[in-house]
Amino acid sequence: MSLSYQQLVKNWSIQLTQYESTEAQNLVNWLLEHHLGLRRVDMMQFLEEKDLSKELKDDFYRLKTGEPIQYILGKGPFYGREFKVSPATLIPRNETEELVHLILKENKSSNLRVLDIGTGTGCIPITLDLEMKNSEVFALDISIAALEIAKENAKTLHAKVSFFTCDILSENPELSELDILVSNPPYIPIEEKGQMHANVLDFEPDLALFVSDEDPLIFYQIIAEKGKKLLKSSGRIYFEINERFGPMVSGLLENLGYHNVRIIQDLNGKDRIVSGHLSG
Structure with a gap:
């Protein structure tokens, strides 16, 4: 099944009920960029279900539990640089x-x-x-x-x-x-x-x-x-x-x-x- 990047962001962000809408969308975008190399400018691109790896889906599940995305990805930005976190x-x-x-x-x-x-x-x-x-x-x-x-x-x-x-x-x-x-x-x-x-x-x-x-x-x-x-x-x-x-x-x-x-x-x-x- 194919769906647009934009639709995927929408579908996933509404599941992050503990976050405000804008923050939820930002988190999903961050996760997708990490796994797929895609950014918001790619929103019109269509994805196939097979493009969504088990690792990506597992990380999204962790995001739904409330785990901070920085711990999921193992890094976070600070003053223009990426820092490893744990x-x-x-x-x-x-x-x-x-x-x-x-x-x-x-x-x-x-x-x-x-x-x-x-x-x-x-x-x-x-x-x-x-x-x-x-x-x-x-x-x-x-x-x-x-x-x-x-x-x-x-x-x-x-x-x-x-x-x-x-x-x-x-x-x-x-x-x-x-x-x-x-x-x-x-x-x-x-x-x-x-x-x-x-x-x-x-x-x-x-x-x-x-x-x-x-x-x-x-x-x-x-x-x-x-x-x-x-x-x-x-x-x-x-x-x-x-x-x-x-x-x-x-x-x-x-x-x-x-x-x-x-x-x-x-x-x-x-x-x-x-x-x-x-x-x-």
Whole structure:
């Protein structure tokens, strides 16, 4: 049986009931492009049933269960590059691209020393290394499985990033004289689980998402405290944050003696980044 590409997208997207119509169509297009090499510009092309492989149909079934397409395909886009992902890592998101873009815009000097804490796929340090001039970039994570993915991404994308295992809550990185400290740490309190989509809850790693309700700012507190020793006197700190915590994280930095502390909103108008300078 033959059907048009357009009809296939329509038939499949209406089955993705957990997504809005436009997002569902985008996901089906992404899946078909991956398997068939076809894009939306090919919508008038007709397909035969035999063109739809078992692997494609199996992947569509996984999509219907709510599994993120990045895990299905094993990759996701970030800042114009493809990054390998796995269930051990968070999926790179647009908000984190905004964080990286801000760092690049505000730090144009060469030979900067940078540390990313809680690196996941390595999308932050790898991008910074590739976009900065002669930078020296380090990244840490508590998850050995995540670090393996990050190392693969660095190798594939030809980035020079030094990765190491570290539990930032209980260990001190053996680094100093950093120009930039950046982190997108776990920042979702357990109490917010009920407000989250199943495709995040059921598939992305709890370790990288959640903090206790009793101490939701623990990572910001510990990282900012250790940042005072890790950073040069002229160093800068950048955090991605839960939109609820802007004033609290900025107040935390100010109480620790950071200067020029700012809350920056993302493209959706939500508080998303807090930054500060170690000296005034």
